[in-house]
Amino acid sequence: MPPAQPLTPQPATPHLPTRCPQPPAESGGAALPAFTARAASVGGSPVREILALTERPGVISFAGGLPAPELFDAEGLRAAYDAAFAASAARALQYSTTEGAPELREAVAARATARGLATHPDDVLITTGSQQALSLVTATLVGPGDVVLVENPTYLAALQCFGLAGARVVPVPCDEEGLLPDALEELVARERPKLLYTVPTFQNPTGRTLPAARRAAVAEIAFRLGLWLVEDDPYGELRYEGADVPWVAAHPGAADRTALLGSFSKIMAPGLRLGWLRAPAALRRAAVVTKQAADLHTSTVDQLAAAHYLRSSDLDAHVARVRTAYGERRDALLAGLGEALPAGSTWNRPEGGMFIWARLPEGRDATALLKTAVAHDVAFVPGAPFYATTPDPRTLRLSFTTHTPAEIAEGLHRLSAAAAATA
Incomplete structure (x- = not known):
């Protein structure tokens, strides 16, 4: 037998993922029912x-x-967790309400109001990351065969979310500044979609920002033609130059039809898995019921620690x-x-x-x-x-x-x- 040859490590080859495989049949057993x-x-x-x-x-x-880990305020967050336990370990470790800890909802509402969108704590649902907020809105609004409009290109996990819902996803033509309102209006009239999903500020994956005039046009189209808007804003506070642009949700006609998604992942720490949904009352109530079926509520201790951090530290x-x-x-x-x-x-x-x-x-x-x-x-x-x-x-x-x-x-x-x- 020839001597064994040393193995030379080879770099892994990246590839696009395959579709989800069907369940294997166990040896000697009957075939398992198929995945959906x-x-x-x-x-x-x-x-x-x-x-x-x-x-x-x-x-x-x-x-x-990924946020830079060396920039996390680890000491401030550690102190916030200590404060949450010191205030009431029993509460921090207990079940909580689906809507979220009142003090964190108040903090989210105050920050949204300061950014130009008057928000009451009752307008807010705390979620396990803003990805869950998107999943809740999708589960509430989108069924198999429903049309969802997206920017072209768009956030990959949103495409996965809409795919799992069985939606037919239709891209809206875009240029270097984002989606084109005329093309959006034409698609809404022709396709009768349930919603438009948009990341208008520092979009993922393109980094582009939709100008204020186009945001106003999107709000007007949604109001006139009947369309839900899902505005995802995980990056909006990370501006390095230029002037802030108001949320689409802040434009006339958008208030009763916009689900605004926000997150603490990019400005505090993604490991907290804390996001939020600001939505009209009926949509928010439906999302609460959907969340109850998903996880009952977001982690109590993480919410209380975040609330303590927002009170005791200068997040800005x-x-x-x-x-x-x-x-x-x-x-x-x-x-x-x-x-x-x-x-x-x-x-x-x-x-x-x-x-x-x-x-x-x-x-x-x-x-x-x-x-x-x-x-x-x-x-x-x-x-x-x-x-x-x-x-x-x-x-x-x-x-x-x-x-x-x-x-x-x-x-x-x-x-x-x-x-x-x-x-």
């Missing part, structure tokens, strides 16, 4: 798969929209520090893209958020580039999975928040080598 059609038809998240690949030591990842000052750091990281990524990407590539300059959207020149494919990039210990997310229908294979999303400017520079050097290797 919706579970079998919705693919996993390539972003999550790429994140798993990039957990290898030394990989510089522009893939995930913390967010200002985060903005400064992320703005520097955005600039570092922008400064090096010209040398890192193939000649003829284009990209945008977002005023905030976490992402830069790029397009490779004609004939190049971002998924093929990713395979080589991972071998060079750098990663990004191909843009194709973010499209509801026909994707643009040349597009890619790059996140700049997780790494320091020096690490970003090294990552771009590696990306340049990968791009040269695939030329």
